[in-house]
Amino acid sequence: MSPAGATPAPALALADAIRSGERRAVEVVEASLAAIAERDGELHCFNLVLADQARARAAEVDRMVAAGEDPGPLAGVPVALKDNLCTRGIDTTCSSRILAGWRPPYDATVVTRLARAGAVVVGKTNMDEFAMGSSTETSATGPTRNPHDTSRVPGGSSGGSAAAVAAGFAPLALGSDTGGSIRQPAALCGVVGMKPTYGTVSRYGLVAFASSLDQIGPFATTVADAAGTFDVIGGHDPADSTSLDRPTPRVLSVLDEGIAGLTVGVVRELLDGADADVVARIRAAAEVCAAAGARVEEVSVPEVALGLSAYYLIAPAEASSNLARYDGVRYGLRVEAPDAASMNVATRTAGFGAEVKRRIMLGTYALSAGYYDAYYGQALRVRTRIIEGFERAYRTCDVLLGPTSPTTAFPLGERLDDPLAMYLSDVCTIPSNLAGHPAISVPFGTGGDGLPVGAQLLAPALGESVLFRAAAVLEAGAPPAGDPGAVDPGAGGAVTGEGAR
Amino acid sequence: MTGGDLGGWEMVVGLEVHCELKTATKLFCGCPNVFGDEPNTNVCPVCLGLPGSLPVLNQQAVELAMAIGTALGCEIRPSTFHRKNYFYPDMPKDYQISQYDEPINVDGHLELPDGSVVGIVRAHLEEDTGKTTHAGGTGRIHGSDYSLVDYNRSGVPLVEIVSAPDIRSAAQARAYAAELRGVLVATGASDGRMEEGSMRVDANVSVRRGPDAPFGTRCEIKNLNSLRSLARAVEYEARRQIEVLESGGTVAQQTRHWDEDAGRTVTLRSKEEATDYRYFLEPDLVPVVPDAQWITAVADTLGMLPAARRARLVDLLRADGGAGGAGAAPTAAQQDQIATVVDLGLDDLVVGTVAAGVAAPLTLARAANEAATEPELARGLDPVAFAALLGMEESGSLSATQVKSVLAELMRSGGDPAAIAAAKGFEALAEDTLVATVAELVAAHPDEWQRFCDGDDKLAGFFTGQVMKATQGKANGKAVAAELRRLRG
Amino acid sequence: MPGRYSISRDDVAHVAMLARLELSDAELDTYTDQLGAVLDHAADVAALDLAGVPPTSHALALANVLRPDEPRPCLDRAEVLASAPAVEDDRFRVPSIMGEAP
Ligand SMILES: [Mg+2]
Numbered sequence A: 001m002s003p004a005g006a007t008p009a010p011a012l013a014l015a016d017a018i019r020s021g022e023r024r025a026v027e028v029v030e031a032s033l034a035a036i037a038e039r040d041g042e043l044h045c046f047n048l049v050l051a052d053q054a055r056a057r058a059a060e061v062d063r064m065v066a067a068g069e070d071p072g073p074l075a076g077v078p079v080a081l082k083d084n085l086c087t088r089g090i091d092t093t094c095s096s097r098i099l100a101g102w103r104p105p106y107d108a109t110v111v112t113r114l115a116r117a118g119a120v121v122v123g124k125t126n127m128d129e130f131a132m133g134s135s136t137e138t139s140a141t142g143p144t145r146n147p148h149d150t151s152r153v154p155g156g157s158s159g160g161s162a163a164a165v166a167a168g169f170a171p172l173a174l175g176s177d178t179g180g181s182i183r184q185p186a187a188l189c190g191v192v193g194m195k196p197t198y199g200t201v202s203r204y205g206l207v208a209f210a211s212s213l214d215q216i217g218p219f220a221t222t223v224a225d226a227a228g229t230f231d232v233i234g235g236h237d238p239a240d241s242t243s244l245d246r247p248t249p250r251v252l253s254v255l256d257e258g259i260a261g262l263t264v265g266v267v268r269e270l271l272d273g274a275d276a277d278v279v280a281r282i283r284a285a286a287e288v289c290a291a292a293g294a295r296v297e298e299v300s301v302p303e304v305a306l307g308l309s310a311y312y313l314i315a316p317a318e319a320s321s322n323l324a325r326y327d328g329v330r331y332g333l334r335v336e337a338p339d340a341a342s343m344n345v346a347t348r349t350a351g352f353g354a355e356v357k358r359r360i361m362l363g364t365y366a367l368s369a370g371y372y373d374a375y376y377g378q379a380l381r382v383r384t385r386i387i388e389g390f391e392r393a394y395r396t397c398d399v400l401l402g403p404t405s406p407t408t409a410f411p412l413g414e415r416l417d418d419p420l421a422m423y424l425s426d427v428c429t430i431p432s433n434l435a436g437h438p439a440i441s442v443p444f445g446t447g448g449d450g451l452p453v454g455a456q457l458l459a460p461a462l463g464e465s466v467l468f469r470a471a472a473v474l475e476a477g478a479p480p481a482g483d484p485g486a487v488d489p490g491a492g493g494a495v496t497g498e499g500a501r
Numbered sequence B: 001m002t003g004g005d006l007g008g009w010e011m012v013v014g015l016e017v018h019c020e021l022k023t024a025t026k027l028f029c030g031c032p033n034v035f036g037d038e039p040n041t042n043v044c045p046v047c048l049g050l051p052g053s054l055p056v057l058n059q060q061a062v063e064l065a066m067a068i069g070t071a072l073g074c075e076i077r078p079s080t081f082h083r084k085n086y087f088y089p090d091m092p093k094d095y096q097i098s099q100y101d102e103p104i105n106v107d108g109h110l111e112l113p114d115g116s117v118v119g120i121v122r123a124h125l126e127e128d129t130g131k132t133t134h135a136g137g138t139g140r141i142h143g144s145d146y147s148l149v150d151y152n153r154s155g156v157p158l159v160e161i162v163s164a165p166d167i168r169s170a171a172q173a174r175a176y177a178a179e180l181r182g183v184l185v186a187t188g189a190s191d192g193r194m195e196e197g198s199m200r201v202d203a204n205v206s207v208r209r210g211p212d213a214p215f216g217t218r219c220e221i222k223n224l225n226s227l228r229s230l231a232r233a234v235e236y237e238a239r240r241q242i243e244v245l246e247s248g249g250t251v252a253q254q255t256r257h258w259d260e261d262a263g264r265t266v267t268l269r270s271k272e273e274a275t276d277y278r279y280f281l282e283p284d285l286v287p288v289v290p291d292a293q294w295i296t297a298v299a300d301t302l303g304m305l306p307a308a309r310r311a312r313l314v315d316l317l318r319a320d321g322g323a324g325g326a327g328a329a330p331t332a333a334q335q336d337q338i339a340t341v342v343d344l345g346l347d348d349l350v351v352g353t354v355a356a357g358v359a360a361p362l363t364l365a366r367a368a369n370e371a372a373t374e375p376e377l378a379r380g381l382d383p384v385a386f387a388a389l390l391g392m393e394e395s396g397s398l399s400a401t402q403v404k405s406v407l408a409e410l411m412r413s414g415g416d417p418a419a420i421a422a423a424k425g426f427e428a429l430a431e432d433t434l435v436a437t438v439a440e441l442v443a444a445h446p447d448e449w450q451r452f453c454d455g456d457d458k459l460a461g462f463f464t465g466q467v468m469k470a471t472q473g474k475a476n477g478k479a480v481a482a483e484l485r486r487l488r489g
Numbered sequence C: 001m002p003g004r005y006s007i008s009r010d011d012v013a014h015v016a017m018l019a020r021l022e023l024s025d026a027e028l029d030t031y032t033d034q035l036g037a038v039l040d041h042a043a044d045v046a047a048l049d050l051a052g053v054p055p056t057s058h059a060l061a062l063a064n065v066l067r068p069d070e071p072r073p074c075l076d077r078a079e080v081l082a083s084a085p086a087v088e089d090d091r092f093r094v095p096s097i098m099g100e101a102p
């Protein structure tokens, strides 16, 4: 069969229409701005809407088309940027008081690449402060709400980007994924979200949370749009020493190759803590793979169960160092005090929110004298074990399948005062970050509460091609919007027929 | 300061030398690495530690570090970078990127001119900090009202060279630092300018009762900005510790600051205040793994090191009979001349001049004493011209004073030494004039002449001086001496 | 309930000091509980026998990523200083520094 990749989809379709002169970028951007104006007051996806800049940029794209030039594969497509991506002369806050008002003197590499591809940035999206969180509630600018149910969180930390795409504000958005911060909100908001192989997308200009785990990736309404965006933002960047200097998989062109003959492994441990209705959707997704000609088998990767603990030592340790620079000396907030050290303390105490402080302290502790070996050092060894576990699974499987999140979108405030409960939201997504592997969340029906469920596909390092091919298969076989998907007899009767919208 | 005897005590010193590398750009970014520019002009997102910026390692800095390692006989190893975490306003990321448990160079040694050998534990790469100026109050850190930070120096590549605790005297500490500076300059890694901060020294000092006693508790002394400060501080600190111990006290492990004006060290902080640096592997960088081919390629670019250059001059002297016959060791004065000549980079001039036929001792002496007054110009001297000039001295056609005068002109403007001498009217004194002048002076100083005839050879100098005065330096000293001896009979 | 690996209130105070954060007494209590819960959860990791397992800091196996020693344009000083909380004489101004760098 020929999955969705064959049919031009929203962002790419828009770009095609704009490049052919069929549509004008200014109209497309105007529609995006209008949608934002109408509903973002309620959802708070954006920290900053760049209306004037977007209009000017769209006009430039139209001018290029009129002049017979090619503005690029994302010509005129509105894109929302997570507010931890540096934009020259434009506020980049990481949703933190400590960076309020800071305007970077440079653009992130991905921002430059998007611009070169003709995309039009419409705004900077809300996020958990410094990407620390799974609900976009730790933002200093207030929470983002889930477009499917405004009493619920959009997930996080890239909740603003996920919700902006889900709400139709922009067909594309970029987020960053350190422990699931693209995939989990994508799942909770019912959109596609992808975390690339570590090193395939430059981190230059991404405000660091945990440097060895952070990757930038796309949100889109379709797998093809995500693939096309990955093709635009990926590739070697000499400004990032961890950027891979080899051809990045070009994925858009292979999308419709299907997965016949491949082996899809359903990871038992990823299903373990998940809600029954979520498990049911994943089993249905496995059937879709089987129907597409893949061999489906259940695999065990017991090491992934250790991921959460290792992650919550490694990521805070790196973060504690990465966030030391917010000291009130060179940029951002300063709270005056009589001496430099007291000024650092006053600034950081006032500038960081509770979750950021929690993680800085956790990481400082994990690295401190006397605890390094037991915590940080041990976590790095666990990381090795997780990589070995995946290697074993990939000896028999081409891709792995599991839920993106153990639950659907949870109510605002529910986990805010219970850090451990919040951290458990990332249990299914963290292992890919620790291993540096690519993974994608594809909407696959709804849970018993009518809220979106995301099916997560995982692939080995640089396995983006097979990952996107499998994602396209799931997308094509997913229950249509409004249909919860195959009712699982074991789900306990909570499944309703309510639509996602 | 009195060096030397410590009343049965022995000092044990290890030095940590930070050397700024002479690269075009900084260690992790493309900002220019230059001294003295307008504040905060050589900065970018990386060396300002701006959010989102990432370091990329400078290949030339790595190769200069490898060159230093090669020159110090180190093993060059696969290496990694760590973050050393502490807050300080001159450090834009509030961590320093430095090599920690896997430095690029380990296990080397440095031989000093006196033949002693100091072990090198490691020589690793790290980044420099910005520069802080303290305003108000005394202009020093204590009592200042506020401080101003310039990040031009932030991210400049450093190699930190850590010696083994093999140094046993202040003079040896100074000799080590001087020799190391010579090596750093010779490798092209550094300009070795201590006054500009491109070479900075910290000293770890302890004392013990004799060479077999266990090491004592050490103190680290910071702010040693010159070789003189280093020697003074080490001597002071050793004596301070001895005094503490002899009066029944114990030495506390401390970091101390050298106060140059007061001539003493003062406490900066105690061991208990030591910072927990929370080192961990820098996730934004990848390992440096030099293979044999790369190491060899770097080694091939190395010039001759000071020790080899000194040995070359010693060999020249020996071959030439030196001061005390063929094969004899250089005199102490010649050792000093050799050190000066190598230090000022005049050794190629000496070698070339000797090759052109001038005696090694004369060449060395003239290079170290006369040419060295203008080292910059002397390095540009043509050895053949220099040889021609010294040849005129050897043959007695020019006096030492005249040689000096011609040399000054030769260094400034070049040209033919004989022509310069002629233009200055330095034609050799006619022999009969010299004989007549000596006879006149002997007659004028009968008492001195009698003492000379009675065997007081010092009087030869007196008469030579008188002849020189009478001839405006045109007489040849050797010829005068010969005439005096002839008259005495 | 604090488990075997729980962090103490003093530890939290020390860590806050290292991280240049100031905590009220109430915050100290809250963070001690919360960090304790996370570290207790991490006890599974701390307790594993992983002797002989090498640590993984980078998921990448890259080496020798180097840059030629060629100057690149610097930032405009006015733009750099415009972000600064306090500036004097084209330098970043900070309150008095109480001690030398450690
Ligand atoms: Mg150092």
Ligand SMILES: [Zn+2]
Pocket (backbone or CB within 6 Å): B026, B029, B030, B031, B042, B043, B044, B045, B046, B047, B048, B155
């Ligand atoms: Zn720079």
